[in-house]
Amino acid sequence: MTPSQYAVILVDSTSHAMRIERLLTQHQIECKLIPVPRQLSSDCGVCVRFLQSEREKVVQRLNDTGIEVQGIFDI
């Protein structure tokens, strides 16, 4: 698989994904909810995709609000 410019945030549930989507959008960080890539998890849920170049900002926002995530992975 060719590396992309994206990373994804894996979370526990759709509710968390929605919450992060709302948070990032509020702070003008472009993101999109997508199905969890198969190579990362067998979960049938969604995750939050964003541009790798925004990673620092994303981590900052997540830390500020204390939302727990499973992890952030480049895809």
Next chain:
Amino acid sequence: MIYFDNTATSFPKPPCVLEAMAKFMNEIGANPGRSGHRLAIESGRIVYSAREALAELFHITDPPRIVFTANVTEALNLALNGLVKPGDHVITSSLEHNSMMRPLRCLEQQGIELTVVQCSPQGRLDPSNIESAIRPNTVMVALNHASNVIGTILPIAAVGQIARQHDLLLLVDAAQTAGVLSIDMERDGIDLLGFTGHKSLYGPMGTGGLIIGERVDIEKFEPIKCGGTGSRSEQEQQPEFLPDKFESGTPNAVGLAGLNASVRWILEQGLDQIRSHEIRLTKRLLDGLSSIPGVTIYGEQDPEKQIATVSFNILGKQPSEIGLRLDEEFGILCRVGLHCSPASHKTIGTFSTGTVRFGLGFFNTEDEVDIAIAAVRKIAEEGR
């Protein structure tokens, strides 16, 4: 036709509720939290948006702490069955609806201890009676926020303080007050808040929820149903995080689309405006009914101390007979009898025939109240 049965369920609903539900069924339809395609995500977004709206209404910061259920009965059953174990002691009031009382009585059979604190015939609960009922094994105080029979508002915040001092959980049944009275879980010391969507939240039936406060130990909180959540699908064990731990099975997404719209409608109106309209109507109704000879009104008879629910009787007439005449001759729809709350009727002294209950709502008018007063006067005068 005059609909005075809003205590049972509010009707009509704001038009935006029907629009949101029709839009969901026509344009979205997919299963929220399952699959990752655009419609599933949109469906999930609507469900989450309902969580956010409710979080704003009840002043909580973490929307996933809202667990959706089919109604408040399911929410109370979840809280009680999930947290109370044999040998534990629970305190409740003599003003509870059967949605609280029956699960408690059922648990009593299974070995919990239960104290039902007696309220006054006006429905007044003295918080110090809660405090003196506390035992070493007390784990929870479980209370109605307002009576579904006489409308009396219970002193939740005072009980909340007592509960915190003694490290007890406070479970509140907000079936009649969510969307009318200001509820702030932190300010009022509420640990578990059960609500239903179809009464004063003006949403559809089949929606409700339990809000789980931060003092509740999620690890020790057992779900009452397990199943698919759309998350952690590789595991055969129930996930441990909120809200999924307690939200198995496909939710009532179309209902939640309606609830999302109705709660946002309430936030737009403002609780103050809704409450003051209901106070105005309640005052008019109480003034009118109390001027009719032979009519007995129950409860506080003070619009500031009750919600827009008024129970009364007419001397020499059965509630069932009055209810039928109000419907057939005057087109006034209300509920008579025991209102699923034998405990309340024993408290106010109307067990076992019950009362006539007028449940007013935001869409009722002063003219309707006047027509109803005239109808009750006519029925009361005939028997004299």
